[in-house]
Amino acid sequence: MKPISDFATSLKFLLTDIDDTLTDEGLLGAEAYEAMWALYHAGIKVIPVTGRPAGWCEMIARVWPVSGIVGENGGFYFRYHGKKMHRHFFFDEQTQATNRAKLNQLETEILKKVPGCELASDQFCRLMDLAIDFCEDVPALPKSEVQKIVDIFVAHGAQAKVSSIHVNGWFGDYNKLSMSLKFLQHEFGVSAEDAKKVCGFSGDSPNDEPMFQYFPHSFAVANIQHFVDQIKAKPTYVASQRGGMGFTEIASVILKNK
Template sequence: MKPLSLLPPDAARALAGVIFDLDDTVLDHGALTEAAYAALFRLRETGLALIACTGRPAGWGEVLQRQWPIDATIVENGALALVREEESDAAGHRGGHAPRAGASRVVTLDDLDREARRARRAELIGLANDMVRRFPAAALADDNDLRVTDVTIDIGEHRHVPPEDVQKMRAELRERGVRTLLSSVHLHLTYDPSDKATGIVRLLSARFGEDPTRARHRYAFVGDSGNDGVAFAAFVLTFGVANVRAHLGKLSVPPQFVASLPMGRGFAEIAQQIAELRKNAPEP
């Protein structure tokens, strides 16, 4: 991994957007700092599209998409995406009322219907309850009521689950046909084939008109842990906040560049470097 000072100016200037993880990347143990939030605005001012990509639930994603200066939010490790759409005149005339100027709504992009989702989740909840009953150091994560496609077990947010217990749970779930994804705080149980990389590329192709191969060169990814590994491998320009060093053993491909600071301060450091290089582009 290289320090941010070695980031080539041309690489920063060639970007169309930045995709970023949330937990322990933009957020500090779940908290959003002023520096990290301001960094989003600095990146946006340079003309970059911004996409959050997280294992957190769809309910979180809807709030982010309404309130943050971002273009899309990918949630539940790539299974769903949320985008903001301007309301059409026809849609706004419900009850005889025209839409407010600039009115928009958040739309969830999902290939599966609601009934199928409910059935899948019911099975996953049963399996997750069995896991936490048999591995009492773990517990169901407190964000499960906001989820649509997966179920999460808290292994590092409010609980401290021994790594050997996590590995035993993953092995048993795999035998039962369940995919598991591991973040710095949660063990995710899902039947969906998506991961962060496939979810990002699918969104960029469907909603941003990007060629899937070209998109990997036009967008950078910023992350910190094991469930970001597929995105570190998929994108040409990648960044890690300093705490990524604790997870290098779980990454087949590390990020290209690493910040000197952890979590939100590291994200702000990365954003500042990209923004400065883009703003200081020579006149044509």
């Protein structure tokens, strides 16, 4: 990983994780929010790509200075454009309902077999996945217990990704990257290959690995160091600061190279 100061390319889009990339201890600070506005005013389209739920994404797409959002680890994207909310889901409603029934069974099993974890507080406004909290609103679990959660998902044929706060599990062959590329193509006419040239991505944890691997212009905030041993495809550049201040540092460098 190179220092962020080595970056010297003009970008048109910045895709970014939210938790512990834009935020610090769950809060969106003024610096990171102002950095998003600075990118917006410079004509650089910001697109959050997150494990957070549909309910959050509805608000973010409408209220933040963003050009859309990919949510629940790639289950959908929302874009508020022309005074209308445009929503694209990987699955139709019937398939979503079938998957939800299976996830409800997994919820019961995981909470029983892994003491100390809890259902994520934002689960009530999720449509596509099951989020298990291992350190957001509960005392942090050791990595071995987090791995048990992952193993239970996988044993039932679900995908499972570890963020900085949750294990997210879902049924379906999609992830942050696949839906991000679909979003860019459908909404902006940017092909998957061109996306490598005009897009950057910033993140902080293992569930960002597909994005780090795909985008040559990939960035991480300094707290990526907590997960370096869990990530094979590492980001190209790393900021010197954590969380929202690290994102602010990344945005500053991108703006300088516009």
